[in-house]
Amino acid sequence: DMKVTQMPRYLIKRMGENVLLECGQDMSHETMYWYRQDPGLGLQLIYISYDVDSNSEGDIPKGYRVSRKKREHFSLILDSAKTNQTSVYFCASTRGRTAETLYFGSGTRLTVL
């Protein structure tokens, strides 16, 4: 079953705390993405990973970092979360060579108080 799984689904943190968002996929896709979605805006790319330890900044990387030590897992880390990082975060994956179907996770709704 082709799937992108995100954990947790909901998370509430206080400003200044560290946050770890996890994403897994079972399709051996090379390329994985982290996006955030805010009301009235299109999804914004935070980071893209082309494979293990091959990560690139997206359009809004400030305040975030990522880790990809296994092809099937891609983590998003917020060191010292800020209130303006309250958002819904989506992970996605694709096989990576052509305009193939993009698979999205169900999202993590993060609230930073």
Add this chain to the structure above:
Amino acid sequence: KTQVEQSPQSLVVRQGENCVLQCNYSVTPDNHLRWFKQDTGKGLVSLTVLVHENDKTSNGRYSATLDKDAKHSTLHITATLLDDTATYICVVGDRGSALGRLHFGAGTQLIVIP
């Protein structure tokens, strides 16, 4: 500056009616265009991908067109169902590989009422 504009922002139709969603973009180059459906609180699910000039695709009650000259796409939903209630998102890719960027519209919120 927003490179993908969707209209209308929201739309209410009665079950059984047809509807048309619009997507205009300024992304260059425009390698391909995708339409996604996003149910409330869920992830995006791909409906169709359009690649070529004047492409037309059909996926059940969903059909889409792409006019690359006009940088315009439409998504038609025929005989709407209550389950069609969702946000529909237009995405333009500037390359055919993962090296390209995807440019997302803000979506059209479709509400289907009985």
